Amino acid sequence: MPHPSDEILARLMGLHPKIIDLTLDRVHRLLAATGHPEAVLPPVIHIAGTNGKGSTQAMIRAGLEAAGQRVHAYTSPHLARFHERIRLAGALISEPALAALLDECEAANGGAPITFFEITTVAAFLAFARTPADYTLLEVGLGGRLDATNVVAKPALTIITPVSIDHQQYLGETLPEIAGEKAGILKRGVPCVVGPQAPEGMEVIEAKAARLGAPLFAHGQHWHAFEERGRLIYQDETGLLDLPLPILPGPHQIENAGAALAALRCLGFDESACEAAVSRAEWPARMQRLRQGPLAESAPGIELWLDGGHNPAGGAAVAATLARMPARPTHLVCGMLNTKDIGGYLRPLVAQAQSLSAVSIPGEPNTLPAMQTAAAARAAGFASVSEAGSVAEALAVIAAEDPQARVLICGSLYLAGQVLRANG
Numbered sequence: 001m002p003h004p005s006d007e008i009l010a011r012l013m014g015l016h017p018k019i020i021d022l023t024l025d026r027v028h029r030l031l032a033a034t035g036h037p038e039a040v041l042p043p044v045i046h047i048a049g050t051n052g053k054g055s056t057q058a059m060i061r062a063g064l065e066a067a068g069q070r071v072h073a074y075t076s077p078h079l080a081r082f083h084e085r086i087r088l089a090g091a092l093i094s095e096p097a098l099a100a101l102l103d104e105c106e107a108a109n110g111g112a113p114i115t116f117f118e119i120t121t122v123a124a125f126l127a128f129a130r131t132p133a134d135y136t137l138l139e140v141g142l143g144g145r146l147d148a149t150n151v152v153a154k155p156a157l158t159i160i161t162p163v164s165i166d167h168q169q170y171l172g173e174t175l176p177e178i179a180g181e182k183a184g185i186l187k188r189g190v191p192c193v194v195g196p197q198a199p200e201g202m203e204v205i206e207a208k209a210a211r212l213g214a215p216l217f218a219h220g221q222h223w224h225a226f227e228e229r230g231r232l233i234y235q236d237e238t239g240l241l242d243l244p245l246p247i248l249p250g251p252h253q254i255e256n257a258g259a260a261l262a263a264l265r266c267l268g269f270d271e272s273a274c275e276a277a278v279s280r281a282e283w284p285a286r287m288q289r290l291r292q293g294p295l296a297e298s299a300p301g302i303e304l305w306l307d308g309g310h311n312p313a314g315g316a317a318v319a320a321t322l323a324r325m326p327a328r329p330t331h332l333v334c335g336m337l338n339t340k341d342i343g344g345y346l347r348p349l350v351a352q353a354q355s356l357s358a359v360s361i362p363g364e365p366n367t368l369p370a371m372q373t374a375a376a377a378r379a380a381g382f383a384s385v386s387e388a389g390s391v392a393e394a395l396a397v398i399a400a401e402d403p404q405a406r407v408l409i410c411g412s413l414y415l416a417g418q419v420l421r422a423n424g
Contacts, residue, residue, distance in 0.1 A: 004099040008106060009082055009120075016115045022146035026114045030122045031151060033108040037122070037129035038151045042072060044136045045263065046152060048144040048182040049161025051313045052195065052256040055248055056161050057137050058283040059260035065090060066276030067269050069134040074124050074149070076117065076141050079285055079308070079417035086124045089133045101126050117141050121148040145184020157266055158185050158192040158214075159259055163201045164313040165341070176204045183208040191266055194218040195259040217262050225258025227251070232278060234261045241271055246278045249287045250321035285416035287321050293423035295392060299399035303328065303406040306420070308413035310336060312344030318410060319348035328406045333394040334377070335359040336411040338368045345411065346380040353408070355384035357394035361415045373411070391419055 016026075031038055045060065047053050054075055064071045073087040086093040093101075101123040109119060121141070128136050135156070140147045144160075163179045179201035186192055186208050194205060196219045209216045217223060223236040227245065232254060234241040241261065246253040257278050264273050285308040290296045296304050307318050322330060330353045336342055346356075358373035368376075370387040377385045388394035391409055398407055409419055 003095050005082065005095055005102055008099060008102040009116075012102065012106065012119050013116050015109070015111070015119065016113045019115065020117070020142060021115055022143060024146055024148070024151060026112070027118045027122065027148045027151055029112070030105065030109055030114060030119065031125070034105065034122060034126055037125040039153070040129045041125065041136045041152065042128065042133040043156035044138055044152045045157045045159065046138045046140070046149065046155045046185050047159045047161065048140040048147075048185045049159070049195065050164045050166050050178070050182075050311065051309070051317065052161035052252065052259070053139050055253060055256045055281070055283050055286055056159060056195070056259045056263075057139050058248070059246070059257055059277040059281040060263050061137055062280040062282075063260065063264045063269060063273040063277030064135055066280060067273040070132065071135050071137060072128045072131070072133045073137040073139075074121070074128070075139045077413055077417075079413065080421045082120075085120070086127055088127055088131045093127060097127065098123075115148075118148045140182075140185065143181040143184070145181050147185075150185055153187070155187060155190055157263055158187065158190055159195075159263055160185070160192060160197075160205060161195040161256065161259055162313065163197055164311065166311040166313075175201050179204040180208070186212050186214045188212045189214060191215045191217060193259055193262045193266060196220065196255050217266060219255065219258060219262075223258060223262045225254055225261065227254055232257060234258060234274070236262065236265060238265060241274055243275055244279050246281070248281055248283055250317055251324065252317040252320065284420060285413060287318065290419075290423060295395065295419065295423040298392065299395050299403075299407075301403040302395065302399050304395075305406065305408045306416055307408060307410045308416035309410065310340050310345060310412050312341055312348070315345035316348040318408070319352050322349075322352040322408070325406070328404070329354050329402050330406045330408065331398045331402065332356040333359060333388070333391055333398075333407060333409045334373055334411040335361045335370070335391075335415040336368045336373055337361070337364070337366045337414065338372075339366055340368075340412075342368065342373065342376040343380050346377055346382070350381040353382070355386070355398075356382045357386050357388045357398065359388050359391055359394060359415070361412060362390070362418065364414050367414075391415075391422070
């Protein structure tokens with residue numbers, strides 16, 4: 001059943017001809033019209049980066065909440081419902097509250113051009129400003145410097161997770177250019193936790209931080225995180241933590257956990273908050289095991305996984321995760337957007353999977369047709385490639401041929417969201 005917010009969100013999509021148009025003018029105009037909510041948010045932790053933003057944020061939130069803090073959180077895109085983007089003091093925003101805020105922002109905007117992300121970000125800021133909390137976690141939508149979230153003058157802390165090549169059409173062709181956009185969230189005198197970076201990206205971040213007098217807490221310099229004998233070891237100037245491995249699967253989560261722990265330590269939280277960060281975080285569609293629901297139950301012998309990574313670094317992270325799992329025949333069901341580096345995503349996965357079944361993402365105008373994903377998979381080196389009309393159809397074929405296999409549905413957060421909706 002559609003909610004009132006669905007109708008408003010559909011209308012807001014039509015206020016600007018482009019989905020993405022990076023500039024802050026429209027956001028500043030609407031923030032002024034709504035009474036500058038960005039100026040009265042609970043202390044902000046602002047997170048940019050190409051990969052790992054959401055996982056890092058989820059771990060910080062788990063740590064803060066375990067320490068008794070009330071936490072607002074803003075993320076994008078959503079998977080199953082828009083409400084996931086706005087978490088108010090620990091709970092997802094309610095439908096009545098969301099509909100009322102969207103109405104208010106639509107009226108204040110008065111039909112002027114504004115992108116969907118910009119107007120919904122202002123709605124989130126209004127919600128955060130009006131609900132008491134101890135911290136606000138803000139995840140950048142795209143880039144950093146000109147992202148709609150980058151309007152908070154003095155955050156408590158900024159974080160830059162690993163930067164890699166993605167969204168070149170908006171952020172620049174080279175790693176230094178992209179790192180420069182991400183470093184746009186740095187603020188004068190505000191400390192910044194920096195995850196692992198390529199040297200040419202780190203140079204740009206360090207130069208920007210030096211100009212702004214922003215203290216850096218950088219991976220490999222000020223903090224280290226690594227796995228040792230099945231534990232997560234974290235070390236910084238104040239000492240060593242010996243913690244359980246992150247509950248979020250995959251070796252890349254060690255570094256994301258390191259950034260989250262560095263952030264919690266910067267903010268003065270103790271070891272119990274740090275332990276909760278790694279052991280209690282939940283973040284769907286990041287190597288998520290699907291055990292229940294219609295899709296999982298349609299193939300009871302299959303070990304079913306879901307991941308929304310979609311760029312070359314995401315493909316490499318998934319491949320590294322699969323490589324460390326117990327040996328089992330592994331098949332991919334893959335659907336991607338036509339704006340992504342398809343070959344760069346698929347190449348690391350060739351060694352980890354027996355086959356790939358390509359699907360189109362239903363209802364998604366920018367989907368890569370299954371036929372093109374299949375062609376890209378063959379070019380990347382997959383020996384066995386097929387096409388299917390849907391994820392369910394692909395799963396049924398795999399289950400019939402290999403009933404005890406591992407199946408990973410992958411390639412896009414949009415596909416992951418549809419799978420989570422279909423699987424209840």
